[in-house]
Amino acid sequence: MIRPFAVRIVLVSTVSLALACAAGAQSPSSDAGRQPLRLGLGDLMTAFMQPRHAKLGIAGQARNWDYLTYERHEFEETLTLIERTVPRYRGTAMADLLLILREPVAALGAAINARDGAAYDAAYARLTDACNACHVATDHRMIVIQTPKVSTFPNQNFAAQPR
Ligand code: HEC
Structure with missing residues (x-):
């Protein structure tokens, strides 16, 4: 059984990582991928x-x-x-x-x-x-x-x- 908070952390960190990679591909110095995702x-x-x-x-x-x-x-x-x-x-x-x-x-x-x-x-x-x-x-x-x-x-x- 997965605790709801853990689900949120996993989702948020997975999606944030994907966004960070995408942002990095366009501009290595961009902070865009580090914004908290809601x-x-x-x-x-x-x-x-x-x-x-x-x-x-x-x-x-x-x-x-x-x-x-x-x-x-x-x-x-x-x-x-x-x-x-x-x-x-x-x-x-x-x-x-x-x-x-x-x-x-x-x-x-x-x-x-x-x-x-x-x-x-x-x-x-x-x-x-x-x-x-x-x-x-x-x-x-x-x-x-x-x-x-x-x-x-x-x-x-x-x-x-x-x-
Ligand atoms: C607190 C009131 C509330 C309840 C209770 C609620 N919903 Fe929703 N639901 C919403 C609102 C508001 C949206 C639109 C959210 C938005 O897009 O900002 C929504 C959106 C959805 C969507 C997205 C539709 C789409 O096609 O993208 C689905 C699916 C959905 N609800 C399913 C359910 C189901 C199943 C239940 C019951 C088990 C449920 N909801 C109970 C308020 C509610």
């Missing part, structure tokens, strides 16, 4: 929130409870990462904006613990609704999240594994 909310949504939401959907359909236990925790770490990286959005605390996800995420946890597929599906639908509610509230109604119909991760098997 990931924006759109980057964090696309890099972390969207794939984790998709995985919770695909593995949920496979009723892969062991994996869902893991991935729901990773999803919570993504929320922490977003809060730390973008503490405020247009003047509102990110932690307050993300509260909209808390109930569905807690309900996913309860459904996973109970191995209750119907409750999981209902909580997952509420999670997806909450994503879209925040997109509407933040003037991004054109970003519409839905339950995944197929896996977008061809190199990962989401089927429950024998214990």
